[in-house]
Amino acid sequence: MKAITWHGKHDMRCETVPDPEIEHGRDAIIKMSACAICGSDLHFYDGFMPGMESGDIVGHEFMGEVVEVGKDNRKLAVGDRVVVPFTIVCGECDQCRRGNFSVCERSNRNAETAAKMFGHTTAGLFGYSHLTGGYSGGQAEYVRVPFADVGPVKVPDGLSDEDVLFLGDILPTGWQGAKNCDIQPTDTVAIWGAGPVGLFALQSAIIQGAKQVVMIDEVPERLALAQSKGAITINFQEESVVDRLNELTGGKGPEKCIDCVGMEAHAPYGAEHLYDRAKQAVMAETDRPHVLREMIYVCRPGGIISVPGVYGGMVDKIPFGAAMNKSLTFRMGQTHVNKWAGDLLNRVQDGQFDSTFMITHRGSLEDGPDLYKTFRDKKDGCVKVVLTP
Known part of the structure; x- marks a missing residue:
């Protein structure tokens, strides 16, 4: 599959990488239909985010269609259309039960490293350094979503990708x-x-x-x-x-x-x-x-x-x-996305939020590396970039 990868400061590439696979019964594989470059992505683009490794697949603002589910996943079915929150949450730990999803105690695969940096671990995040679990991100044709029976938000009919894409983060x-x-x-x-x-x-x-x-x-x-x-x-x-x-x-x-x-x-x-x-x-x-x-x-x-x-x-x-x-x-703090997503989805449906007015640039994954620079430099009036496969 194609994905955008990080290879150092200001060195983003669209490369062919292995397709993701189901690793746990609660997983799902999402075929990405839209993703975005986030302002916080610029922190690793500019070389300020610790824990990045050459070849990391980036991106944490994405949505798509479910194409495969693990054997223990009862929430999702193949064909479901979902927005995926950037925070990976188990739904079962003490912090998740309190609604503090961005500090989930179980989803960061590198919890010991994070604890050395921050005193305690934070949640795992998609495409955002090995301090937050080293998970492959969503600027890719396909994405493995851990704990997919908890995090993803199902999208109702009648809403476009651009109407709901930003429910995953911004x-x-x-x-x-x-x-x-x-x-x-x-x-x-x-x-x-x-x-x-x-x-x-x-x-x-x-x-x-x-x-x-x-x-x-x-x-x-x-x-x-x-x-x-x-x-x-x-x-x-x-x-x-x-x-x-x-x-x-x-x-x-x-x-x-x-x-x-x-x-x-x-x-x-x-x-x-x-x-x-x-x-x-x-x-x-x-x-x-x-x-x-x-x-x-x-x-x-x-x-x-x-x-x-x-x-x-x-x-x-x-x-x-x-x-x-x-x-x-x-x-x-990082955002407790699942705490707010249901209410905000209803507000988007009711027209309380304009979710699309800030999108100024659109492109493919292949356009992504150049659009990172455009976004960082605020060229051509760039406010928000949306990418599609």
């Missing part, structure tokens, strides 16, 4: 990012990053009742999309984020702040930007935390900071004293 990620904020009708919600996750967080914050939502980015095309969905926008290269947020909130700051950027944050050029770039270049810190610093500084005392953006390791110069003295609450 839609529930944006929803959880907003849900973690406990949004009240009087709240100003500030969102850093007008990429796909940020745009879903914007829609989610409005659905959840925010008074006003402010989007912060530097890419005009993305800010225009955010504005079209009801956001007030700030281009951080053209005006002060702190001054504008204070102006919009009567000097009090936003009650809720959401980081949809993560480890590769950009900042206006200056001493902070150069400091982080230099430290990251020599691996003195792994992640650029400009957004975290800015959120802590500008968030209203007693407010909530939500972090759906991916961080991989160590950050520096975090003003933790400000966070403590301002009584800020932090909520963060």
